[in-house]
Every structure is written in C-alpha cells, then in structure tokens.
Amino acid sequence: MTPNLNTASSARPPAYQVDPTLSGVSFLGTFRSEFAKLKALRTSWWLSIVTIGLGAFIAGAVAFAYQQFAGDFSTNALDMAVQGQTGSFFAMILLGSLGVIAITTEFTTGAIRSSLTAVPRRTTLLSAKALALVVWTGLTTVIMVLIAHVLTALIADPLGLGDIVTDGEIALMYAKTWLVVVLTVLLGFGLGTLLRSSAGGIVVLASIMFVVQIVLSILMGVTDGAAWVEALIQVEYMNLVEGFINPTAGEYAFFPVLDPGPAAVGLLVWTAVPLVLGWLSFTRRDS
Template sequence: MNPTVPHPAESALASGDTATAPTRGPRTFEPDPTLPGLSFFGVVRSELSKLLALRTTYWLSAITLGLSALISGGVAWGFSSFSDETSQLMLAEGAMTGLYFGLLLLGALAVISMTTEFTTGAIRSSLTVVPRRNLLYLAKTTAITLLVAVVTAAVIIACHLVAALFSGELEVLAPFSDSEVGYVYLTHWISVIITALMGFGLGALLRSSAGGIVVLTIFIFVVQIVVAILYGVTQGAEWAEMLMRAEYSYLVMEFTSVDAVRDMELWQSLLGVFAWAAVPFGLGWLTFSRRDV
C-alpha cells in the first residue's frame, strides 16, 4: 500500500518554507457590462410594488370609494326627490361632493407612502439600492401620482354611475356629451392628484405620518373654517376677503367650478392650487436630498 503523498503546499508549510507557500489575495469584483444599469422606470416599478404591498393603500382607497359613492347617491336622491329643476351639471357637481373627503384620505395615503419607510428604517435599504436621492424622490413621486390618479379615476366613475342610477336627469355618457360635466370631473381629478403631491411633500418634510396628516388636515379644512370666522367677525373686511380667496379649499372650489359661477380666472385658481402644493413638495425634496437619514 502506497503512503499518502502530501500536497506541496502542506510540505512547504510543514518545513517552514513560507517562500514557496501559495498566498491568497483579496477577491476582486468587476461589474458585468451586459447587465442593465439602474433606470428611472425600474425604480418607479419598485416603488409601486412597495405601495401595493401596504394594506393602508387598500383601506384608504376602499374607504374613499365607498364614502364618495355613498354621498354621491345621497345627493342625487335628494335632488331627484326634493328639487323640481335639476340639470346634469348640478348632479355632476353634487356627485363630486364626497370626493372632498378623498382629498384628505388620498392625501394621507401620500403622506404615509413617504413616512412609512422612515418609521420602519427601510429608507436606509432604499438609499443603498438607489443612492441618487433626487432619482429616488422623483420615482416615489411618480409612483404615488400614478396610484392616486388610478384610484381617483375609479372613484369618479363610481360616483357618476351611482348618481346616474339615483337620478334620471344625469346620463351615463354625460361626461362625453356635456363639456361642463366633463370639466367638473376632470378638474376634481386633477385637484386630488395635486393634493396628494402636497401630502407627499409634507411626509418628506416632517417624516411623521401623524404630523403630515395633521398639517394636511389644517390646510384643507381648518384654515377654511378660521378664515370664514374671520370674514364673518370683520363683516367682510377687505383683508379677510383676501385671505379667504387665497386659502386652499377656496382655490380648489374655484378651479373645479364652471365659468358661470367662478370668481377668478381659471389660470389664477390653478396657479394658487399649485403654489399651495409646490411649497411643501419643494421643501420636502430639499430635506430629502440633503438631510441625513
């Protein structure tokens, strides 16, 4: 039987001859040029997957849909039962009454879409995968915008169908045959999206779900109540009227109203709505890109 022949390296180590012992250097890695790089649309798909994985997304979307449709049906039934003269425009505007709660609910969803990663600490993983913060912020913005746009469109369609069901005056194809009805639905859709961007910016700025939702509620509802009280107490003082015309809910109402009942030009109301959303969105972007996690 032949004796086991030792490996040359083992013989060298046993004899103390380290000069002939093989050495292992650090492993080197080289990027594969055939692999695709980090793309904007790839990051957007990733952010959409995160949003769809949140149960909060489905809860807030379902509540917005159910509440808006319920109010739409109630308003349409009230018009058909207690009003002698109704028009398609009146019914369409009434159908959108419940969507004002959607401003807050879907705006809160936008807040949570940003703050949830800061709460759980998952933002560190996101920034590791996507170290370019501006790219990540824009991808998150695009993802929440697409989601809110789809949900809001579904809510508007549901509200319209419910209103048409409870009232014979509103035709199912009215958004396509009546330009005023189509305008009301389109501007409400845009308003919800802009409000969601405001909420998203507040989430990035404050990094707190509770704080962002509270501030958003103040912008949408509380400021309106305070300004209305000031306007009444001062008996319509000029400065109080200026405040009333500058608050967010009033601008949204002006933007979604048709020409016959609008107090300001369309571009003025739209510019005001954008300004309200642009300030927190821009500050949130600045904070996200420069502040440590």
C-alpha cells in the same frame, strides 16, 4: 508578542455612507419598486377602498335626495354632476393622507436606508415615489369618479349616463376633480417628506383643508369683511378647489371665489411649496 490593546480598542469601523455618485437602479426600475411597495402596504388598499366606497355612497345619497325633493327645486346636468362628486372632498383627505404615509413609513421603520442603498440618487428616488403615488391614487380617483357618475346618472334625471363623453363641460369638471385629488396627494407627499412624521403631516394637511377655512371665516365676521381677510380667503386652499372645479361656484358662494385659471395657479403654488421644501430637506439632510 502581546497585541497593543490601546490600538485595538481605538479602532472603529468606518461610518456607513451611501455613495451618491453610484448610478444605482434605473428610474423605471425604481418606479416599479416603489409601486410594488404601495401595493404591499395595506394602508394603500384600505384608504383606496374607503375612498371609492364613500364616493359611491355620497353620490347615491345626493342623487336620491334630489329625486325625493325635485319638486322643490330644479338643477341642470352640470350642477347635478358637480353635486355627485361631493365625495371627492373626502378623497382628498384620505388619499392625501396616503401621500403622507407613503414616505413617512420609510423614515419610521428605517427602510429609507435600504432604499437609498439601492438608489443613491435621492432626487431619482423621490421622483419615483411621487410618480408611483400619482399612478396609484390617480387610478383610484378615476374609479371613484366613474362609479359616482354612473350612480348619479342612474338615480337622478338631469344627468345622463352618456353625458360624461357627450357634454364637454361635465367631462372637463370630472378631469378637474381628478387633478385636484392628485394635487392634494402630492401636497401630502411634500408635507410628509418635509416633516418626516405621519401624524404631523396628516394634521398639517387637515389644517390646510379645513382649519384654515374655519379660522378665516371667523376672522371675516370679526373684522366685518376686512379687505386683507377677503384676500386670504381667495387664496385659501379649499376655496381655490371650489373655484377651479365648479364653474358656477361664484354665483352661490358666501365668499369671493377666483376664476378657474387663477385658482389653478394657486393650487399649483400650494402643492409646489411643500414639494420643493421636502425635496431640499430630503437631499440635504441625513436619513
């Protein structure tokens, strides 16, 4: 009996789809898997090592410069601690880029399909990735902050080694520095989830941190300090960072700086918008 060639040729294998009703791996198991992925990613190690090394170098350089020119100006322990954490600004862009790469590499390599096979619930998968990223970059930031403090305290007289635990203002400033870096990492993660492009996410992140500030500064001069430009400067990302971390930022800033409370709200909004948009994109678009 001759087979029906038309019927055979028209047969198509069913399209592969992940069943979202399956429970898949538990959240804890998913978190462990995502953390293991970060550990296996060489980029994670390199960016973390550079972050810690650069933070230590800048802290040492700032403290050494102060000791050399201490006769020309004086400062207190809190201001010295703030200056010693200047490397955190580089940590923001470096670890923020890691936040982008942590999700975009899965889209680039197609590994996201395997991840969704193991964890069909996309919100669970995305949350576990974000938590693993927070733990990794949070530990990196803690190491950077502590090393920077030790070097600054050993080199510069105004800051004492024990001030990190005896001075509440300094301890709070370090905690805020840690939080700002982690929020920037989540900002990068949200951009990466939304754009699904490493280059695009990193460029947008760098623009938010640096380019917007430059553009607004130019507009401030061109418009002779227009009120609407001043309002935009107040909610610009890095201006919010400065207002949140540094309690004396308003005394020396060229532009108006919000108080720590409103600045914290602004930073949360900056972080939440790309995260929510990225989550909507991840849960509703095909991978």
